[in-house]
Amino acid sequence: MYQKIKNHKIFTFIIILSLVFGISLTSKVLATQSNTYEKLKILSEVLYLIQTNYVEEVNTQDLIYGAINGMLKVLDPHSSFMPPDVYQEMQVETKGSFGGLGIQIAVKDNQLVVIAPIEDTPADRAGIQAGDKIVKIESKSTKDMTLMEAVKILRGPKGTKVTLTIMRDGFDSPKEFVLTRDIIEIKSVTWKVLEGNIGYVKLRQFQENTAEELEIALDKLEESGIKAMVLDLRNDPGGLLNAAVDVADKFLEKGKLIVYTKGRAKNQDMRFVARQGATHPYHPLVVLVNHGSASASEIVAGAIQDHGRGLIVGTKTFGKGSVQSVVPLTDNSGLRLTTAKYYTPNGRTIHEKGIIPDVIVELPKAGQDSEEAALEALSKEKSKEKPGKEKSEPTDKEKSSPSQTPEKESQPESKKETPADNVQQKSSETGETTGEKTEGKEEVVKKDPELEKDVQLQRAVDILKGIMIFEKQKLVEAKKPS
Numbered sequence: 001m002y003q004k005i006k007n008h009k010i011f012t013f014i015i016i017l018s019l020v021f022g023i024s025l026t027s028k029v030l031a032t033q034s035n036t037y038e039k040l041k042i043l044s045e046v047l048y049l050i051q052t053n054y055v056e057e058v059n060t061q062d063l064i065y066g067a068i069n070g071m072l073k074v075l076d077p078h079s080s081f082m083p084p085d086v087y088q089e090m091q092v093e094t095k096g097s098f099g100g101l102g103i104q105i106a107v108k109d110n111q112l113v114v115i116a117p118i119e120d121t122p123a124d125r126a127g128i129q130a131g132d133k134i135v136k137i138e139s140k141s142t143k144d145m146t147l148m149e150a151v152k153i154l155r156g157p158k159g160t161k162v163t164l165t166i167m168r169d170g171f172d173s174p175k176e177f178v179l180t181r182d183i184i185e186i187k188s189v190t191w192k193v194l195e196g197n198i199g200y201v202k203l204r205q206f207q208e209n210t211a212e213e214l215e216i217a218l219d220k221l222e223e224s225g226i227k228a229m230v231l232d233l234r235n236d237p238g239g240l241l242n243a244a245v246d247v248a249d250k251f252l253e254k255g256k257l258i259v260y261t262k263g264r265a266k267n268q269d270m271r272f273v274a275r276q277g278a279t280h281p282y283h284p285l286v287v288l289v290n291h292g293s294a295s296a297s298e299i300v301a302g303a304i305q306d307h308g309r310g311l312i313v314g315t316k317t318f319g320k321g322s323v324q325s326v327v328p329l330t331d332n333s334g335l336r337l338t339t340a341k342y343y344t345p346n347g348r349t350i351h352e353k354g355i356i357p358d359v360i361v362e363l364p365k366a367g368q369d370s371e372e373a374a375l376e377a378l379s380k381e382k383s384k385e386k387p388g389k390e391k392s393e394p395t396d397k398e399k400s401s402p403s404q405t406p407e408k409e410s411q412p413e414s415k416k417e418t419p420a421d422n423v424q425q426k427s428s429e430t431g432e433t434t435g436e437k438t439e440g441k442e443e444v445v446k447k448d449p450e451l452e453k454d455v456q457l458q459r460a461v462d463i464l465k466g467i468m469i470f471e472k473q474k475l476v477e478a479k480k481p482s
Contacts, residue, residue, distance in 0.1 A: 050063060051063075065081065065333075068081045069146060072146075075338065076322065076338050077107030078106070078107075078320075078322055079336060079337050080146055080336045081148065081336075082148055082335070083148075083333050084333050086151065086152055086334075088332075089155065090334065100154060100181060100184055101154055101155075101179050101182075102122055102123045103116075103154065105134065105147065105150060106147065106294075107146075111133050112145060112147075112150055113132065113133050114130055114131065114292075115130065115294045115318055115320065116130045116236065116237045116292030116293075116294070117235065118205060118237070119235065121184055122180055126177050128166070130235055130290060130318075131291050131292070133166065133168070134150070134164055134166060135166065136165035136174075137150060137163075138153065138163055139165075140153070157181065158182055159182075163177070163178050164176070186204060187204070188204050188207050189202070189210060189213035189214050189217050190204070191221060193221065193224050194230070196227075196228075196461065196464070197225055197227040197228070198226060198228045198461055198464055199221035199224070199226035199229040200457075201221070201229065201231050202232040203232065203236050203297070205238070206238055206239030206244050206247065206296035207243060208243065210240075210243045210246070211247055211249075214247055215250070218250065218279075222281070226283065227284075228283050228284040228464040228467065229285050229286075229464075230457065230461070231251075231286070231288070231300075231304075232287075232288045233287060233288060233289050233293045233300065234289060234290040234293060234314060235290065236292070238295025238320065241272075241296065244296035245258050248299065250278060251285065251304060251310070252274040252309060253277050253278060256274045256303075257303075258272045258273060258299065259302070259342055259343065259344065260272065260345075261341065262340055263341070268340040284310070284467040284468065285304070285310030286460040286464055287305075287310055287312050288314050288456055288460055289301050289357060290315045290317070291318055293317040293355075294319075294320040298350045298354065299350070302345070302355050303344065305358065306344050306346040306348075307345060311358045311359060312358050313358065313359045313361055313456060313459055313463065314456050315363070316360075317355045319350065319351060319352045319353050320350075321342040321351035321352070321353075321354075322338045322340070322351050323338065323339055323342065324336045324338055324339070325337055325339045359463065361455060361456045361459045363455070364455065
């Protein structure tokens with residue numbers, strides 16, 4: 001009898017032990033779990049006391065959600081809880097169509113700030129700028145407001161208005177901006193041909209279809225006979241990691257590291273490499289960035305910079321380099337939790353540091369027009385040049401920008417080419433005629449008025465022209481008899 005009882009106890013112990021070890025194999029984790037359950041008792045006690053003794057009846061779900069938000073406030077500002085309705089809206093956003101203002105926001109230094117307004121949306125048209133601090137929304141202070149709480153207030157039915165109180169560098173006091181909500185339809189990629197056969201591609205946001213749209217744009221630009229390219233990531237607040245990897249893949253050789261992540265959990269340590277490799281010729285490349293370039297934009301810019309594939313021009317990026325994993329919960333709500341950080345191929349952390357351009361070009365200051373800003377930028381560049389240096393000669397960094405086609409064995413087979421036509425090319429962004437291509441004649445491109453107003457784009461074009469001149473000179477020198 002005693003033996004049976006003893007055997008039964010041993011059997012029970014083995015089952016319990018197996019269950020415990022199925023959860024964790026270390027005593028340290030077991031101790032941590034035990035400590036967590038002890039702490040949860042306090043939470044349970046407080047919940048019970050509120051339910052049974054608080055002066056008024058309180059909704060239990062509101063208490064639970066409030067407790068969750070309280071926990072997340074101890075973490076970084078990018079971790080947040082999404083009630084079912086907000087979680088549903090978040091899923092819609094990555095598809096490219098949603099209601100709202102067209103504004104990407106974040107919490108930085110305990111302040112609600114604008115990462116970037118999305119081009120041609122209510123926020124952009126109202127004059128909201130990257131880096132703006134949102135002091136109030138509908139006269140309600142944003143102090144201690146969570147990101148999801150702000151998003152919920154900002155979104156609403158099409159045609160309704162919302163007032164933002166904004167503080168900006170150069171403002172003496174906060175100013176009110178009235179925005180009208182609209183359905184936001186985002187075309188993530190637009191393109192055109194600039195003077196000098198320079199292709200221009202603007203990425204507004206990294207969505208599910210961004211890489212596919214970019215491939216179409218690159219095909220069209222190749223048909224137009226471009227010799228160099230500008231990739232504009234300014235005011236691109238980011239988006240999907242997979243989209244960033246797929247975009248970078250189009251500019252880097254196969255096998256090159258694009259980005260890697262490191263987290264506390266081993267399953268968050270991941271490496272992303274170029275799978276297809278560059279599917280288009282290696283034209284000289286300049287990437288434009290500014291303070292509104294964040295997350296996925298910084299991944300692409302960092303990979304291109306670390307591999308020396310192109311030059312980064314503009315101002316320092318936002319510095320949003322953490323990974324948020326979105327976890328659906330049992331009541332159809334969701335948890336956005338920071339689980340890792342992004343690192344560039346050379347091991348630089350993006351988070352809170354951003355990407356520093358190779359060539360820094362500031363935007364015009366308040367009250368300063370673009371011509372004054374261009375002269376100021378030119379003056380700064382001249383002051384950095386060594387005596388006797390030719391104006392048109394590229395810097396060492398500019399010279400090293402890869403434009404040669406790599407060895408054939410590292411080049412994957414390009415996608416199916418579309419037959420080139422000789423009709424006028426139209427810009428997908430403006431609909432204006434950008435050039436006419438006829439057999440045996442160089443393509444003629446209309447002067448782009450936007451180029452004259454944009455000092456950063458002007459600098460990018462100047463750099464690319466310098467690189468192309470330098471490469472032509474090298475070809476001429478190579479053909480000379482020794």
